[in-house]
Amino acid sequence: MSAITLQNIKHLTRELIDEIITFRRWLHQHPELSFEEQNTAKYIASVLGQNSINFREGIAGTGIIASIKGEAGEGRTLALRADIDALPIQENSGLAFSSKNDGVMHACGHDAHTASLLGTGIMLNKLKKSWGGTILLIFQPGEEKHPGGASILLQEGALENPRPDYIIGQHVLPEMESGKLGFRKGICMASADEIYITIKGKGGHAAIPHTLNDTVLASAQLIVSLQQVVSRIVPATIPIVLSFGKIEAKGATNIIPEKVEIAGTLRAMDEKWRAIIKEKIKDITITTALTYGCSAEIDIKDGYPMVLNNDELTEKVRELAAQYVGRDNVEEMELRMTAEDFGFYTHRFPATFYRFGVKQPNVNTGSLHSPQFNLNEDSLETSAGAMTWIAINLLSD
Structure with a gap:
C-alpha cells in the first residue's frame, strides 16, 4: 500500500474542491458538441499547463492525453478517462452558470467528469514523489456520437506508448445519493447499434x-x-x-x-x-x-460494444472505494441497457467503469439527457478524491 494516507487525500481534496467546482462551472457554461470541443480542449490544456502536467493534444481530433510520472520508482501504467463533449439540448435548468451556447448543454455530466479528472490529476501531480508508475489522464472527445471518440483514439494508437495495464472511468448517476459509488463486475452496459x-x-x-x-x-x-x-x-x-x-x-x-x-x-x-x-x-x-x-x-x-468490467480489477477498485467512502456508501449497480463508448477500452485492457451519485437533496436533479439536469456539486469532492485514492493504491499494490 502507498505511504499516502486516506486522510492526506481527503484533506487535499477539500483544499481543491472550490477550484474543481470552478472548472465544472466554466465547462458547463461553454459546452461543445461531439468532435467540436476546441474551446473545451483549450481550457483543459490551460489547467494542465498551469499545474505543470505534460500532455499531448489533437487526440481523436480534439482530445488530450496527459501523463504524470511517479517519482517513487518504476511501476504499472494506469489510465483514467473522462469524456468532454456535450449534447444538442437547450438548457432549462435555471442555473446561474447555464449554457452560453444556444442549443448545447452538458446534460450527461461530462462537465463533472472532466472537472473531477482535472482535480484528480492536480492531486496526483502534487503527490508524485510518493508513488511510482505512470498515470495517463484521458480527456476524450465524442462519446455521444458514432463511432465514438474512444474507437478513434484506439485506432490512432494513442494508448500504445505507454500501454495501460488498467483503465478506469466513472460516470454521474442522478438516482444515487451524492457521496455514494456504484460498481458491477462483468457486463454492466449494453452494446448499441444504429x-x-x-x-x-x-x-x-x-x-x-x-x-x-x-x-x-x-x-x-x-x-x-x-x-x-x-x-x-x-x-x-x-x-x-x-x-x-x-x-x-x-x-x-x-x-x-x-x-x-x-x-x-x-x-x-x-x-x-x-x-x-x-x-x-x-x-x-x-x-x-x-x-x-x-x-x-x-x-x-x-x-x-458492451461495457465489460474486469472482475479482479473491479473488486480491487470496489474495495479501495469502500475504504474511501465507507462500505455503506458502496452499492451494487444493476444492468443498464444504455451504452458507453468506454466499452471499446474494456475489450482492449483490463478496465472498470463505475458510477458516482449526484442526486440533489430536496431538489429535482433531473434525468440524464434532459434540459433540467442539475447535479449536486458536493459529489465532485467524492469523485475526485476517491479516484485519486484508487489510482495511487492500484499502482502501489
Whole structure:
C-alpha cells in the first residue's frame, strides 16, 4: 500500500474542491458538441499547463492525453478517462452558470467528469514523489456520437506508448445519493447499434392506393414485425432492446410518398444474439418490403460494444472505494441497457467503469439527457478524491 494516507487525500481534496467546482462551472457554461470541443480542449490544456502536467493534444481530433510520472520508482501504467463533449439540448435548468451556447448543454455530466479528472490529476501531480508508475489522464472527445471518440483514439494508437495495464472511468448517476459509488463486475452496459432503413415504392394519390406501393403501410407493418423479433426469437433471459425513434414520410393527407425513412437502435448484452438479431432485421425488412411491392435499403452501423468490467480489477477498485467512502456508501449497480463508448477500452485492457451519485437533496436533479439536469456539486469532492485514492493504491499494490 502507498505511504499516502486516506486522510492526506481527503484533506487535499477539500483544499481543491472550490477550484474543481470552478472548472465544472466554466465547462458547463461553454459546452461543445461531439468532435467540436476546441474551446473545451483549450481550457483543459490551460489547467494542465498551469499545474505543470505534460500532455499531448489533437487526440481523436480534439482530445488530450496527459501523463504524470511517479517519482517513487518504476511501476504499472494506469489510465483514467473522462469524456468532454456535450449534447444538442437547450438548457432549462435555471442555473446561474447555464449554457452560453444556444442549443448545447452538458446534460450527461461530462462537465463533472472532466472537472473531477482535472482535480484528480492536480492531486496526483502534487503527490508524485510518493508513488511510482505512470498515470495517463484521458480527456476524450465524442462519446455521444458514432463511432465514438474512444474507437478513434484506439485506432490512432494513442494508448500504445505507454500501454495501460488498467483503465478506469466513472460516470454521474442522478438516482444515487451524492457521496455514494456504484460498481458491477462483468457486463454492466449494453452494446448499441444504429439501424437506418429506407422503404421505397411507387408513390401517388392516397385515394387510389391500388395503383401504388403503400410505403407508409409497409413501414408501419415493418416496425410492428421487428418488435416481435425480440419477444418471439430471443430467449426471455437475454437482455435485448430494439426501438425505433424516427419515421419520416414526406407525404400529405392525400399523398403516399415514394420513400419512408426509419431509424432505430439495437441494444444487447450477448454478442451471439446481437449478431443473430441484426441478420433477422435485414431478412424481415427485405421480405416485408417485398410483400407490399416495395424495395428496402438497410444500413446497420456497428456501434459501441458492451461495457465489460474486469472482475479482479473491479473488486480491487470496489474495495479501495469502500475504504474511501465507507462500505455503506458502496452499492451494487444493476444492468443498464444504455451504452458507453468506454466499452471499446474494456475489450482492449483490463478496465472498470463505475458510477458516482449526484442526486440533489430536496431538489429535482433531473434525468440524464434532459434540459433540467442539475447535479449536486458536493459529489465532485467524492469523485475526485476517491479516484485519486484508487489510482495511487492500484499502482502501489
